[in-house]
Amino acid sequence: MEPKVDTEARLQPLMIRSLEGNADAHRQLLSALGGYLRSYFARRIGTGASEVEDLVQETLLAVHLKRESYDRALPFTPWAYSIARYKLIDHLRRRKRQIHLPLEDAGVLFAADDSSERAVHTDLNRLLERLPDRQRTLLEDVKLQGLSIEEAAEKRGVTAVSARVMLHRTLKWLNRAWHDENG
Amino acid sequence: MRTADLIELLARDTRVTPPGVAARKLLTALAVGGAVTLALVALWLRCQPLEEAARQPWFWMKAGYTGLLTLAAAITVKRLSMPGARPGAAPVVALVIILAMIALGTGQVLVSAPADRLDLWLGHTWKVCSPLILLLAVPIYACQVVAMRALAPTRPGLAGAAAGLAAGALAATVYGLHCPEQAAAFVATWYTLGMAAATALGALAGSRLLRW
Numbered sequence: 001m002e003p004k005v006d007t008e009a010r011l012q013p014l015m016i017r018s019l020e021g022n023a024d025a026h027r028q029l030l031s032a033l034g035g036y037l038r039s040y041f042a043r044r045i046g047t048g049a050s051e052v053e054d055l056v057q058e059t060l061l062a063v064h065l066k067r068e069s070y071d072r073a074l075p076f077t078p079w080a081y082s083i084a085r086y087k088l089i090d091h092l093r094r095r096k097r098q099i100h101l102p103l104e105d106a107g108v109l110f111a112a113d114d115s116s117e118r119a120v121h122t123d124l125n126r127l128l129e130r131l132p133d134r135q136r137t138l139l140e141d142v143k144l145q146g147l148s149i150e151e152a153a154e155k156r157g158v159t160a161v162s163a164r165v166m167l168h169r170t171l172k173w174l175n176r177a178w179h180d181e182n183g
Numbered sequence: 184m185r186t187a188d189l190i191e192l193l194a195r196d197t198r199v200t201p202p203g204v205a206a207r208k209l210l211t212a213l214a215v216g217g218a219v220t221l222a223l224v225a226l227w228l229r230c231q232p233l234e235e236a237a238r239q240p241w242f243w244m245k246a247g248y249t250g251l252l253t254l255a256a257a258i259t260v261k262r263l264s265m266p267g268a269r270p271g272a273a274p275v276v277a278l279v280i281i282l283a284m285i286a287l288g289t290g291q292v293l294v295s296a297p298a299d300r301l302d303l304w305l306g307h308t309w310k311v312c313s314p315l316i317l318l319l320a321v322p323i324y325a326c327q328v329v330a331m332r333a334l335a336p337t338r339p340g341l342a343g344a345a346a347g348l349a350a351g352a353l354a355a356t357v358y359g360l361h362c363p364e365q366a367a368a369f370v371a372t373w374y375t376l377g378m379a380a381a382t383a384l385g386a387l388a389g390s391r392l393l394r395w
Contacts, residue, residue: 018197019199019200019202020199021197021198021199021200022197023194023195023197024194026193026194026197027190027191027193027194030190030193030194031187031190034186034190053186056186057184057186057189060186060189060190060193061189061193062335062395064193064196066266066334066335066395067200068200068204068205068208068333068334069205069264069265069266069334069335070265070266071205071265071268072202074265074267074268075267078266078267079265079266079267080267081267082266082267082335082337083266083335083337085337086266086335086337090394106267117185117186117187120184120185120186124184124189125184128184139192142191142192142195143184143188143191143192144188146191148195149195164196167192167195167196168196168198171192171193171196175395179394179395
C-alpha cells in the first residue's frame, strides 16, 4: 500500500520547515505522526496493549533526535515508517515475542490515524525523577508551565543558549535511559 | 508525561539541521580515523620509498583495488544509516570489485611457472598482512561508529558490516604505503582476508553498538 500522495505532500514540507528550525512546523509534524503511530502500533501489538502510548512517545523522541538521518532528496513517509518499524521490532524483541514483521510499504503507517491519547505504561516522569535538579526544573518549567526556553532560562538565571543545550542533552539522555530501562 | 506535553517539549528543542550533515559527519569520521591509521603506518611501520613505488603499476593496482572498495563501502554505510534509503548498487559494486581482484590473482597464478606460484601467493609478508590490516582498521571503524550512532541504522548488523568493510578497505589503502608486495595473487588473498575479517568483526560489533 503506497501512502496517499497527499500524506507525503502534507508531511514532507513540514519536515523541511522543521529542519530549517521552524518550531510550529515541527510541532504539527510530530502531532500528525503521533496519530498515525498510535493507530499503527495498536494494529500491530493489540489495541488494548498498555505499551502503545509508550511506543508512540519513544518513536516521537527518536524521530526528533534522529532528524539528521533524513535526506531531503528522498520522500519523508518511508523514513518515518522505517523508524516506526525499527522501534516496533525493538519493542517486540525486548518482550521476547515472536517477530514476524514483513517489510511493508510506508503506507501501512499512514493508513489510519488515531488522535485519542492513551495512558502511558512506562512513565516518563519516573525517568525524569532521576535527572539532576537543574535539568528537571528546566524541563518542568517548559513542560508544565509552558514557558519558552528564554523565559525558563531567565527564571533560573542561566543564558538561553545554555538552557537550550541542557534541554537537548536531557532529551538525548532520556532516549538512552528509556532504551536501557526497557532493554 | 502526556504525549502532547512531550511534543511541546520537543518543539522547544527544534534546531536547524543543515542539508548534508549526515554525509559530512561520516566523511569526517573516515578522515579522522584514516589520519590515525596513516600516522600509525608512517611512524610505526614506515612507508616504503614512495617515489620509486609510485612509478610501478602494482602500486596503483593495490591502491585502486582498496580505494574503489572504500568508496563503494562508504556509500553503503551512508545508505544504511539513513532509514528508508535503499542500499542500491554500491554493495553489488563492492562484490564485483572483490571478485575481479580474485580473478586477476587466480589468473596470475595460473599463467606463472609452477615453481614460482607459491612465492607469488605468499610473498614475504603473508603472515602479517591480514592481521595488520585488521588492526589498522580499528581506529577508522571506531570513528565511524561514533558518527553512525548520531544517525539511525535500522539494520545494525548490516550497517556494522559495511562500516567494517569501509574501515578495512581504507586501512588496506593506507597499508599499501608500507607494504612492498607486488603480486596480484598476494593482494587478492591477504588484503582481501584482512578486509573480510574487518567486515565480520564490524558486523558483530555493529549489532551491539549501533542499536538505538
